[in-house]
Ligand SMILES: Nc1ncnc2c1ncn2[C@@H]1O[C@H](COP(=O)(O)OP(=O)(O)O)[C@@H](O)[C@H]1O
Ligand SMILES: Nc1ncnc2c1ncn2[C@@H]1O[C@H](COP(=O)(O)OP(=O)(O)O)[C@@H](O)[C@H]1O
Ligand code: SF4
């Protein structure tokens with residue numbers, strides 16, 4: 001209860017749009033199978049290229065599949081893919097980053113050299129190279145993106161870990177003679193993880209975009225699994241006749257990416273105080289007015 | 295007094311950092327030797343940036359000294375490593391200036407102290423609880439504090455908690471780095487008295503780092519005065535404060551403002567001009583010569599050795615004996631200004 | 638005391654409205670400062686010294702709303718309720734300000750010469766070359782060594798003492814009539830503190846400025862101020878000439894504070910004198926005397942009615958304590 005209240009009061013300070021976009025995205029992603037009005041893969045050529053109707057709220061595509069259902073299930077594809085990529089990338093990145101931040105010295109130098117090489121190459125190029133070598137496929141795409149993303153989280157983790165290690169509360173544990181394992185697992189790792197997850201929020205949008213990009217290029221999610229990038233490819237030939245089929249997945253993707261970016265940014269900047277709302281100000285004035293009388 | 299064996303001895307310690315100037319080093323601590331006897335409070339004073347914290351941190355292993363020896367009960371710590379070093383070194387504890395930062399803000403006070411107990415192998419719950427209670431009591435805090443988080447406590451209370459936790463591992467030496475500088479005037483005395491009581495009751499020796507000279511005078515029985523990485527004067531508080539022998543100590547003491555406006559009205563020029571020079575390029579010879587009112591050419595030539603002017607009372611100045619004998623600081627001849635020497 | 642009164646604060650209350658709460662960190666404070674005079678405001682951290690001086694100037698962080706009541710007359714201009722543009726003209730113009738932490742007040746990406754010149758351009762309407770040469774003069778005025786080279790340096794290249802000199806140069810650039818210095822020496826060593834105090838005194842003499850100096854160090858008060866207001870929990874506990882208040886304090890809080898300062902005749906190893914307890918955390922105004930829970934002399938009424946600031950046996954000194962005038966002399970704070 002207390003936790004929930006804290007969480008709600010916290011989210012209320014974040015931008016509305018971001019909360020709605022990300023909230024909807026995650027909700028759809030998690031509950032997609034129960035939300036789709038039609039079977040997203042059921043083709044019916046007789047009903048191809050329909051406009052919005054009561055049966056198909058957002059119309060149908062070139063093989064008569066329900067667009068709304070496909071958009072909803074795409075969110076799930078994205079959420080699952082994104083989560084897998086981030087979990088993999090963060091596990092590797094945070095481990096390497098915290099070890100470097102804990103050990104300092106040559107261990108740090110060596111690890112960070114590797115990270116620097118990884119960072120020097122653009123993520124998408126790395127992903128393309130990996131897929132080029134291992135071939136296309138769902139797991140290859142996840143692996144490729146995780147490989148592209150871990151150096152970033154490693155660098156951030158190291159920065160955070162170095163900072164945490166220099167904080168007096170860790171130093172005082174060292175002085176108390178705490179074992180390295182205790183310092184690492186009880187204090188350094190949880191503190192670093194918390195901070196790194198904040199950065200991961202901003203990254204989530206970029207990963208979703210990368211999945212869509214790869215799928216658009218035919219290197220990521222393979223048909224018939226619905227995916228926004230793929231829906232775009234499918235609809236492109238009919239751009240003139242039914243632009244809606246291109247615009248809708250594009251819009252969904254854009255909202256999700258912008259949502260994550262705004263959210264990540266505002267969490268990072270959450271320390272910056274915002275001006276008081278009128279409502280709060282009025283409440284405060286009432287409290288103070290009571291003092292004057294007393 | 296000198297017959298008592300020392301609990302902590304530091305010999306010729308050097309700790310350096312990479313300087314912001316490429317390829318250069320900052321010798322923050324440059325050949326310092328100090329000594330603490332059991333149950334003694336010893337002051338370490340000097341301007342900020344002179345290396346006091348670095349010395350303290352090197353002793354507890356938070357910085358890695360480049361050379362020198364640290365002996366705890368005649369055991370050379372540099373000969374130990376790993377777990378053995380951690381367990382031995384635990385007898386020296388550190389009290390940080392900022393009591394808030396030295397506690398994990400996600401742990402309650404009880405959890406923080408219990409963690410220290412776990413570290414020394416006390417796993418029994420009831421024993422832990424009893425000990426937490428004892429420790430809080432020892433630093434004058436009520437039992438209820440154990441359930442609180444650091445952010446719910448005042449600065450003075452947090453510092454008491456930090457002290458209680460250091461005491462959990464039964465240290466023989468406390469290194470207190472400006473422990474009351476961040477505290478309010480009316481709270482300071484309370485925490486200072488806690489140190490005095492602990493020293494009396496538990497016999498913990500205490501290296502008390504501070505820039506507040508008046509505080510150190512009352513708390514410490516002996517004092518080291520540090521300037522730019524070196525000890526320039528040492529002796530009993532009475533000797534150092536009543537008969538300061540190094541020109542730097544004199545200037546430092548003369549700079550202490552008095553709360554009495556009648557005394558302040560007679561103050562003319564500041565006793566010490568300019569800032570402490572950069573430790574990356576310390577002046578040759580005596581490091582104080584660029585600000586010293588008594589400096590002569592000879593001061594730039596060689597580093598003055600410590601001159602013993604009384605039992606345990608030493609000053610690293612070529613004029614130490616004269617100053618001590620005459621109580622008058624020799625004045626330089628006008629044409630030999632120290633600034634011209636430093637070129 | 639024939640010199641012109643620059644600032645008169647009467648019965649000032651400041652309410653702060655934040656996301657979480659309402660607090661009144663300044664509760665009915667009055668004082669005045671004349672040209673060429675220094676008033677020290679002493680008090681522990683959180684006693685409202687900074688809010689008292691900077692909230693009326695519009696210098697509070699975002700996220701905090703300020704309500705002022707009472708009156709602040711600066712040269713016959715009322716500052717309570719003044720419009721922001723008029724206030725902006727005063728800040729940095731005829732009211733100079735110095736902060737405790739010079740690093741956060743200086744722009745790290747600009748040379749100090751540029752930063753000093755900017756103030757002269759803004760408030761004195763100088764051209765940029767005139768302002769440059771004025772910046773050099775100002776650095777000489779604050780007795781910077783090697784002023785020509787310093788002009789081209791960045792804040793991080795200077796020591797704490799030198800940065801504070803730069804802050805002072807900026808504060809006095811437009812030759813203010815009033816200088817408000819918030820703990821200008823707290824972060825500095827005693828040696829450098831002595832230099833800065835001497836500099837402030839010297840500048841005051843030259844520019845005939847009124848100075849309000851915020852500090853918690855009685856030594857600084859004794860060294861520079863002619864009058865002092867001792868604050869406790871947002872209220873003035875004692876107010877009067879430094880020579881009286883520091884030598885013969887009358888309010889139990891002032892007595893306790895001064896008594897707590899270690900003296901040269903205290904034996905090494907002896908216990909420190911001080912006050913019991915801790916200052917209150919501010920929120921709603923405290924009904925009685927805020928110091929009552931820590932006061933050795935408190936009587937019942939202290940906890941119930943707020944004592945007014947009334948003059949004592951020494952006519953120039955006033956103190957907010959009902960039992961002050963019952964003593965024929967307040968110097969005896971015997972505890973041992
Ligand atoms: N981690 C560090 N890296 C580089 N220089 C340092 C570091 N810590 C301290 N120094 C330098 O060492 C000198 C001594 O610092 P310090 O021991 O903190 O002095 P004090 O405690 O007496 O104020 C200073 O010049 C400071 O800049
Ligand atoms: N930005 C702020 N937000 C909320 N409360 C504040 C803020 N600034 C000051 N306060 C409150 O005002 C009181 C007085 O603060 P301040 O004037 O800074 O004290 P001082 O300068 O005497 O240390 C404090 O108790 C603090 O709680
Ligand atoms: S050796 Fe010379 S410069 Fe150094 S303190 Fe003595 S007189 Fe001054």
Ligand SMILES: [Mg+2]
Pocket residue numbers: 343346347348471
């Ligand atoms: Mg220090």
Ligand SMILES: [Mg+2]
Pocket residue numbers: 683686687688819
């Ligand atoms: Mg303040």
